[in-house]
Amino acid sequence: MVGARPQFIKSALLLRELERRQIERRLVHTGQHYDHAMSQVFFDELGLPQPDYSLGCGSASHAVQTAEMMRALEPVFERERPSYVVVFGDTNTTLAGALTAAKLRIPVVHVEAGLRSFNRAMPEEVNRVVADHVASILCAPSERAAAQLASEGIRAGVHVVGDLMIDLVKIVRDALPERPPILERLALTRGSYALATIHRAANTDDPHAFADIVSGLRRLPLPVIFPVHPRSAPLVTAFDVGAGDGIVPIEPLPYEDTIALAAHARVVLTDSGGLQKEAVFLGVPCVTLRNETEWAETLDDGWNALAGTDPSAIERLALRPKPLMASRSFIGDGACAQRIAEILIERAPASPSNACGAQPPKTATVS
Numbered sequence: 627m628v629g630a631r632p633q634f635i636k637s638a639l640l641l642r643e644l645e646r647r648q649i650e651r652r653l654v655h656t657g658q659h660y661d662h663a664m665s666q667v668f669f670d671e672l673g674l675p676q677p678d679y680s681l682g683c684g685s686a687s688h689a690v691q692t693a694e695m696m697r698a699l700e701p702v703f704e705r706e707r708p709s710y711v712v713v714f715g716d717t718n719t720t721l722a723g724a725l726t727a728a729k730l731r732i733p734v735v736h737v738e739a740g741l742r743s744f745n746r747a748m749p750e751e752v753n754r755v756v757a758d759h760v761a762s763i764l765c766a767p768s769e770r771a772a773a774q775l776a777s778e779g780i781r782a783g784v785h786v787v788g789d790l791m792i793d794l795v796k797i798v799r800d801a802l803p804e805r806p807p808i809l810e811r812l813a814l815t816r817g818s819y820a821l822a823t824i825h826r827a828a829n830t831d832d833p834h835a836f837a838d839i840v841s842g843l844r845r846l847p848l849p850v851i852f853p854v855h856p857r858s859a860p861l862v863t864a865f866d867v868g869a870g871d872g873i874v875p876i877e878p879l880p881y882e883d884t885i886a887l888a889a890h891a892r893v894v895l896t897d898s899g900g901l902q903k904e905a906v907f908l909g910v911p912c913v914t915l916r917n918e919t920e921w922a923e924t925l926d927d928g929w930n931a932l933a934g935t936d937p938s939a940i941e942r943l944a945l946r947p948k949p950l951m952a953s954r955s956f957i958g959d960g961a962c963a964q965r966i967a968e969i970l971i972e973r974a975p976a977s978p979s980n981a982c983g984a985q986p987p988k989t990a991t992v993s
């Protein structure tokens with residue numbers, strides 16, 4: 627199941643691995659993200675197969691968006707009766723997929739299990755907690771995440787598999803050209819600009835929070851490249867962001883351009899979970915525009931720092947010296963997708979044909 631931008635990225639290597647092993651699967655796109663730049667761009671760039679089901683459930687309130695997805699998913703799951711439903715991360719797509727499958731008693735596989743910000747005001751935190759508690763197979767990115775699950779009483783079905791996003795960023799980083807085209811296009815030199823992204827509800831639903839972040843960004847003595855998520859676009863206009871203030875608002879970027887910009891930035895400032903760990907993995911200091919992070923390991927060794935929305939903290943932390951010690955938080959051994967695929971094959975419930983003594987298929991149907 628995919629639906630939102632980070633899920634197109636997280637699913638890419640797993641879909642390739644399922645293809646390689648000829649594991650039968652259906653791809654469902656809920657339509658949570660639907661703009662070309664938020665969706666199709668990633669299908670094209672990452673070579674994702676076109677979805678078998680496109681549900682077209684776009685924007686709405688949380689209840690309506692989640693409910694529409696569940697209504698649309700139920701007949702799909704009933705028709706396909708997959709061995710598993712695989713959900714990624716913490717979005718409303720994750721929640722809808724996990725709940726619908728659990729109610730149909732189809733085993734849920736949650737990729738990125740065990741992460742917690744401990745802030746239940748975040749819609750994503752509610753989504754992760756629910757997905758973890760209804761999942762049968764929990765693919766945790768780290769021992770820390772597995773320990774969190776254990777502390778909540780979830781021990782069965784937990785596997786530490788690594789991180790699909792880190793495996794992908796490593797591949798893309800290693801293939802970046804010497805002079806990435808996005809740096810040419812924006813006339814940037816390495817290490818002389820900041821990269822910023824803002825999209826969390828807490829920072830975009832409250833104009834004061836957004837204004838405070840912008841005021842922090844305006845204090846930085848270097849250009850701030852700001853790919854604007856659709857959620858932030860009205861605020862960019864309302865606060866005249868980019869009108870001679872050193873901030874450069876641009877359209878949402880494809881994946882490789884984002885990684886290229888992050889890899890060569892002096893600092894990354896973001897409220898995104900994915901970009902925090904990508905920055906740390908790429909050896910670029912990060913300032914998180916929130917008061918907490920579900921990726922606690924990014925804070926180890928000082929590579930990430932929590933600024934909230936305080937303009938002075940944003941300025942001070944953005945200009946802090948680069949940590950001396952390299953981060954050891956995210957290794958990325960490239961084997962996460964293989965591990966998940968192996969778990970799916972090993973744990974696949976017996977199909978009716980097995981019961982009749984037929985050769986057990988080495989396949990699992992995955993939505």
Ligand code: UD1
Pocket residue numbers: 630631632658659660661662664665685686716717718719749750825826827855856857898899
């Ligand atoms: C969602 C996820 C968040 C994830 C983020 C990545 C939830 C609760 N949040 O947040 O965890 O980090 O995606 O981007 O699921 N919009 C468009 N075009 C699009 C997509 C969205 O215009 O293609 C606009 C809509 O007006 C919508 C708003 O952006 O109301 C927010 O979209 P939504 O899907 O509710 O959540 P995100 O903020 O993108």
